[in-house]
Amino acid sequence: MSMRRPMSGVTLSSEYATALRDWRRERERRSDSIKQAREEGMNETDIMADPNLPSPRGWWEYAVDPRGDGAPTSENSNAPGKLDRQSNLNTDSLVLTDWWDDQEPGMDTRAILSYQQMLKSEIDNVGDWFGYYLDEAWTPDIYVRTSMADYVPNMFNIFMDDDGDRLDPSKTEGFFKRTGQTLGQGIVGYGIVGGLFYVGVTRFMPKATDGIMEIVEKVVGGTFETIFNIREEFVKSNKRVKEAKEAITGD
Amino acid sequence: MSASPPPFNLPPPFNVVQTGYELIRDDLYPALETGVDTARDALQTVEDTAIEPTVDMILGVPSKIASLIGDFGIEVAGYEVDAYDVLSGDFDDEETTTETIEGFLGFDRRHNEVDIVEGGNIPEQVTLNPFANDPAFKQRSLWNMLGEDGVQLTSGYTELNGNESAIFAPFSTYFPTSMWPYTAPDGGRYTVHNLANEPIESDFLGTKPIVEILMGRKLDKVGALPAFSVWGDIALGAPPVAGWLALGVLGFFTAEFWLPPILLATGQTVAYTGIGTGEIFFEVAKSLKTN
Numbered sequence: 001m002s003m004r005r006p007m008s009g010v011t012l013s014s015e016y017a018t019a020l021r022d023w024r025r026e027r028e029r030r031s032d033s034i035k036q037a038r039e040e041g042m043n044e045t046d047i048m049a050d051p052n053l054p055s056p057r058g059w060w061e062y063a064v065d066p067r068g069d070g071a072p073t074s075e076n077s078n079a080p081g082k083l084d085r086q087s088n089l090n091t092d093s094l095v096l097t098d099w100w101d102d103q104e105p106g107m108d109t110r111a112i113l114s115y116q117q118m119l120k121s122e123i124d125n126v127g128d129w130f131g132y133y134l135d136e137a138w139t140p141d142i143y144v145r146t147s148m149a150d151y152v153p154n155m156f157n158i159f160m161d162d163d164g165d166r167l168d169p170s171k172t173e174g175f176f177k178r179t180g181q182t183l184g185q186g187i188v189g190y191g192i193v194g195g196l197f198y199v200g201v202t203r204f205m206p207k208a209t210d211g212i213m214e215i216v217e218k219v220v221g222g223t224f225e226t227i228f229n230i231r232e233e234f235v236k237s238n239k240r241v242k243e244a245k246e247a248i249t250g251d
Numbered sequence: 252m253s254a255s256p257p258p259f260n261l262p263p264p265f266n267v268v269q270t271g272y273e274l275i276r277d278d279l280y281p282a283l284e285t286g287v288d289t290a291r292d293a294l295q296t297v298e299d300t301a302i303e304p305t306v307d308m309i310l311g312v313p314s315k316i317a318s319l320i321g322d323f324g325i326e327v328a329g330y331e332v333d334a335y336d337v338l339s340g341d342f343d344d345e346e347t348t349t350e351t352i353e354g355f356l357g358f359d360r361r362h363n364e365v366d367i368v369e370g371g372n373i374p375e376q377v378t379l380n381p382f383a384n385d386p387a388f389k390q391r392s393l394w395n396m397l398g399e400d401g402v403q404l405t406s407g408y409t410e411l412n413g414n415e416s417a418i419f420a421p422f423s424t425y426f427p428t429s430m431w432p433y434t435a436p437d438g439g440r441y442t443v444h445n446l447a448n449e450p451i452e453s454d455f456l457g458t459k460p461i462v463e464i465l466m467g468r469k470l471d472k473v474g475a476l477p478a479f480s481v482w483g484d485i486a487l488g489a490p491p492v493a494g495w496l497a498l499g500v501l502g503f504f505t506a507e508f509w510l511p512p513i514l515l516a517t518g519q520t521v522a523y524t525g526i527g528t529g530e531i532f533f534e535v536a537k538s539l540k541t542n
Contacts, residue, residue, distance in 0.1 A: 012388065144375050148432055150428075170437065170438040186432060205516055206516050206520050213526070216531060220531050
């Protein structure tokens with residue numbers, strides 16, 4: 001199999017993936033500590049005032065200041081969030097690192113799979129499970145889309161190269177050819193998605209809904225009927241047992 | 252031996268498409284290709300026989316003059332010496348003299364290089380989803396960019412002989428990535444700066460050196476073209492704007508064909524869901540009542 005990146009866009013470095021994992025861990029840890037404090041009877045005012053119970057942070061807050069030791073800003077700074085590049089307190093800031101320069105052109109499937117496996121290994125409750133499958137499973141944070149072609153999901157992409165990989169415009173020489181590939185992939189992909197949506201909505205959705213509701217109705221009706229039949233049989237059986245007992249004991 | 256299967260007859264619409272494709276492939280495309288080749292050959296002949304010699308002659312004027320000066324003999328104390336033996340400064344030798352004359356005639360203006368300096372205000376991904384803002388990943392929502400940074404119509408600058416011109420870049424900065432049809436060779440967002448650094452392959456039918464002298468700059472990249480800082484981003488943004496606008500207009504004027512079926516189907520779906528839910532409750536109530 002080819003080692004070429006099968007798509008455009010950029011995949012961020014593994015350091016970013018690790019930072020994302022660390023942030024999630026910190027968030028979980030802080031949430032759990034606060035939850036435990038509440039269970040132990042602490043009120044909200046005490047929790048807010050307790051320096052050992054910091055609030056869970058969003059990704060941006062974490063990325064700006066992973067150590068949580070402060071993130072000084074400077075009016076003249078051109079850095080994101082006007083962070084002061086000269087301050088020692090900002091040496092940990094993810095938004096000031098040059099990791100972005102380590103990005104891989106295209107979709108690095110292996111890096112993304114590793115990242116997703118790492119996330120899956122951290123799932124330990126239903127909320128995390130839903131969160132993962134509603135978000136990161138489809139749009140992993142470490143893959144940044146940079147053109148319309150990148151928005152077409154693999155299952156709707158029909159353009160492949162000789163190796164069977166997804167056609168990658170960024171590997172094509174020449175502005176016009178590259179733009180043609182990006183545009184073609186995007187337009188055709190969107191067209192297929194739109195066409196399937198149209199056919200799905202106009203042809204299948206009403207019938208499917210009608211059919212599904214009918215099935216649910218039958219299942220619910222059947223379930224109730226079964227439950228009541230079981231109850232009836234149970235009552236009958238009890239009655240028979242009682243009659244048998246009476247016959248034996250003569251009461 | 253079994254009889255060969257009957258030929259597969261395509262339905263009429265497919266036949267038309269197939270015939271049209273064959274016509275284009277077998278007749279139209281070769282004819283067009285031949286025409287283009289002929290025109291290209293004719294232009295190449297004109298370039299080789301007329302334009303290029305003329306341009307070479309013009310560009311050769313300084314060295315010709317310098318050479319003539321070198322041929323000029325002067326008698327000093329009864330000795331015949333070369334003109335360059337008595338000249339100094341900017342006319343010290345033939346090479347220096349050539350450069351000096353090139354400077355007088357402005358021929359050296361063609362070596363002035365235009366520098367492209369990128370701005371740091373263009374993210375890799377621009378989204379309309381207000382919840383997808385993540386500057387750490389160079390993902391910004393349009394709303395966050397406008398709210399936090401204000402409207403920024405320029406990014407970076409071009410520089411020629413110390414003169415800087417801010418590059419007008421609203422399309423590169425704000426156009427949503429999901430509708431952006433360009434890709435940079437490194438997989439990133441293609442911006443006006445990428446366009447500026449695209450090399451100019453054409454030699455303008457052999458007149459490129461003359462055009463460079465007249466324009467006072469080296470035309471090695473698109474960003475070196477005059478007033479690129481003004482029109483570059485418009486050239487990049489106009490095609491997708493026109494395309495999506497045309498698609499929007501087409502969608503609007505054909506809405507009577509595609510919108511009613513969607514609305515009807517959505518209405519049917521809602522109705523089936525409502526009726527089905529009602530029937531389920533009715534079924535439950537009936538079961539409870541009966542039992």
